[in-house]
Amino acid sequence: MQHLRVKIIASIGPSSGSPEVILRLAELGVSGFRINFAHGEPSLWREWAEYVREAERKTGRPLALIGDLVGPSIRLGRVKNPIKLNAGDRAEFRCVEESEGGDTKIIPLPVRRVYEVLDEGDLIVMDDGRVRLRVLEVSGYSAIVEALTPATITSRKAIAIRGKDPGLPTLSQRDVEHVKFALDNGFDYIALSHVRTRDDVDALRLIVLREGGDAGIAVKIENKSAVENLQDIIRAADLVVVARGDLGMTYGLEEVPVLQERIVAAARSVGKPVIVATQLLESMIENPVPTRAEVTDVYVAVRQGVDGLMLTGETAIGRYPIEAIRWLRKIITRAEQVLHIERYTPKDKRWAYAASIVETAEKLSAALILVYSITGSLPPWIAASRPMVPVVIGTGSPQRARRLAVLWGLDVRIVEAGGYEEGLAKLEDVLSEEGLLSEGDVIVEAYRETEHKQVIVVKRVFKGLT
């Protein structure tokens, strides 16, 4: 399967939560799987995580598992039967864990804080903006609303009150439980929903460390505070997610492309990996083929130089999870043939070293860049340099390999070795066997032994002489 540079992350849900589908998605080049802890429960997530590790064993490729925290998102309780509203219909929010739903038109919203800040005239937005409700009356812990749009309301949907942040804690006790669950089950990234400040990132980092875990932290930029504190948050993060669903609810939709451009540029300018999520191929939830607007949306994201693209509903509850990935692959493949991704100048010594490796390889028209990494610190800077020469990263640690799997252009292999030289030699053997390396190829090999010894080797492959 031809190697994509932009990586694909698929959300797992009822449509894809089976060993067969997850294996199929991995074979189609999905590098990371996301589980949204706002839906379902731990026993199901554990099963899904096991299917991902099974797919990893079968495909021989490291896969990143991303656990997405509920965070301070305000979510409905359990709606036993979908509530269908026509524009103009009334419904009632009640502070209860669940409701019959259906014709009762009682929407369970078990978040007391919301009723305390809600006022008549407020606009409530839900389901990535598809549902808009006007507040008519608030009394105690209930509120009467009028549907401004036709609406189908189902369980655990996130809501936003336009212009208000009820100020729920970024990390609740439930989130701390979910962090423990994710670390116990070997998740590689933990995604911090609705991050507001860099202190939120530090707080999560502290919990991960206290639990003895090693997961990376993905920050989901989806509200006004995150946009205001963007630089600090990005600096503290391992991975940046442009969470366009909630972003489009807290801002107007017309702001989404403006913010996406800004967030992607802010992350890339400091060499941080960034992925764009949500509604990329939304119509494929119902249809086997995307719209032209969606194909162009993906093309634009590739041109902006994102590290990855994340599908949410398309693979979680869509009718065509596998076709959605096929289409995403097809669009990315074509875009990468015609686009030249613009680069940012390194601001960091390590980045400058990585950029010089890439430049050497490009100037010599090398066939491959091979890097062996023990700490995993050099590869992200190679990815940040957006090399046009294919890159293969070898590392002995499955955890390191999985975290690197979602970074731009990195073809990551798990190779046990006693040191850098041995690791590179083994990597050469593996790639020769795969036919990715042939006699006479010029390759550039690199490793960063210490701050003071950073090695770049240019060599021509002679099987007999290696």
Ligand SMILES: Nc1ncnc2c1ncn2[C@@H]1O[C@H](COP(=O)(O)OP(=O)(O)O)[C@@H](O)[C@H]1O
């Ligand atoms: N694990 C899951 N189980 C059931 N439904 C899910 C799951 N993950 C996602 N979904 C459905 O797909 C929709 C879009 O997925 P996503 O964007 O991850 O969720 P949300 O926007 O609610 O955080 C969700 O609103 C929910 O209806």
Ligand SMILES: C=C(OP(=O)(O)O)C(=O)O
């Ligand atoms: C990815 C996102 O977060 P969630 O789906 O968890 O709300 C989003 O809001 O786009």
Ligand SMILES: [K+]
């Ligand atoms: K979430």
Ligand SMILES: [Mg+2]
């Ligand atoms: Mg969100």
